Ligand SMILES: NC(=O)C1=CN([C@@H]2O[C@H](COP(=O)(O)OP(=O)(O)OC[C@H]3O[C@@H](n4cnc5c(N)ncnc54)[C@H](OP(=O)(O)O)[C@@H]3O)[C@@H](O)[C@H]2O)C=CC1
């Protein structure tokens with residue numbers, strides 16, 4: 001196994017897949033933005049199959065960065081380009097690694113970033129090992145990490161045969177989102193939140209990831225995957241781990257990851273009876289989708305956590321494409337207060353809620369109840385904070401993750417145990433998928449999701465949307 005120097009800043013980023021879609025849409029822009037902030041301190045060696053010239057790659061990068069809405073500063077872009085070189089070749093071919101070794105030279109402290117088809121993660125890492133290119137290096141691999149529990153275990157075994165766990169960074173871009181990172185601080189640095197964060201106060205947790213667009217041009221990728229594997233197994237369960245874990249005992253990457261792993265271990269394997277699958281009308285016409293596809297574009301499920309903090313609190317997750325809004329949020333419903341005689345109508349007020357909006361326009365809402373003068377009834381009262389306004393503009397997820405990979409901070413990457421536990425949790429839903437319900441584009445998914453999962457608890461709440469400007 002290669003030796004590890006986790007924590008040592010890299011001076012070289014080898015970007016496998018630099019000509020691909022993710023690079024074009026997101027990661028080249030993230031590197032450019034790091035350059036603009038003065039946070040990029042390495043050379044970048046791009047690797048892909050295309051026999052492009054460096055000039056072609058530079059033009060392609062510039063066009064992709066501009067198309068993402070980023071205003072390009074020529075001086076910054078010039079500095080960024082000076083860092084770039086490009087090697088073309090097939091990653092299954094040994095000659096590529098000979099070229100790479102020559103380009104790296106003896107002094108490289110390298111991060112290999114694999115934004116590549118996942119079937120190539122194993123072969124690339126093994127070739128790097130065979131060519132003795134892994135000593136002191138880190139390897140960041142994109143999602144998905146496996147397509148079920150067995151394949152995730154196999155991939156772990158294969159990668160761990162040549163890499164120490166500290167060298168392996170499993171990317172989940174949700175872990176780079178600032179409100180997701182903020183969860184740990186908000187929860188544990190504020191008594192006002194910390195004291196109500198358990199089953200004594202919380203009656204249900206709902207996590208929603210809604211997208212108001214369909215699969216568009218990604219049919220070939222999406223159809224064999226579906227919503228459960230695409231975003232629930234990874235993004236939503238990672239968020240749940242941060243929402244529900246106990247406080248880490250220290251500041252190290254493993255202190256946090258220990259607590260996340262512990263929480264996920266306490267989540268019961270999902271029950272197919274508490275799972276609703278949907279497919280939006282028109283999905284079957286998307287190019288690349290099988291004409292009789294049974295793939296879900298919507299998944300809603302109820303989970304339970306067997307520990308002292310959360311026993312008996314239903315955890316609802318839902319994610320879908322072509323829904324009414326684009327919004328991702330975490331919502332805690334608190335218990336009802338007693339029916340006190342002096343309160344309006346002597347009746348029940350709405351439950352208080354705590355909402356963390358992850359996207360768009362991250363923020364925190366506390367939903368309370370008041371009685372306005374002159375009225376005989378309850379009036380909702382919300383206390384809202386918008387992080388952008390209060391806390392300043394954050395790094396974008398890929399800026400943060402690429403920078404963390406380069407400086408050797410593993411905290412924002414998923415560890416082996418949490419990835420495998422997440423697959424264990426959703427595996428029964430993969431093995432026994434529930435029936436598929438077709439839903440209208442622009443709706444909130446199949447009505448079944450509300451009926452079937454909500455009964456006896458709380459129904460899905462309309463997400464908190466940013467104010468119209
Ligand atoms: N696209 C997205 O929005 C997202 C993608 N991801 C993940 O990122 C990874 C990459 O996805 P994406 O960019 O969409 O994929 P693409 O198919 O667009 O790009 C794949 C890259 O891999 C290169 N490649 C493929 N096979 C070989 C080979 N044998 N030898 C050398 N290079 C090769 C391609 O080079 P060439 O073009 O020259 O053939 C290309 O640069 C995947 O794991 C995906 O799941 C994660 C989140 C979002």
Ligand SMILES: O=C1O[C@H](COP(=O)(O)O)[C@@H](O)[C@H](O)[C@H]1O
Pocket residue numbers: 173211230231328359
């Ligand atoms: O990983 C993925 O995430 C995106 C959503 O990411 P976001 O940062 O825009 O919320 C999702 O659209 C895609 O299907 C999935 O592969």
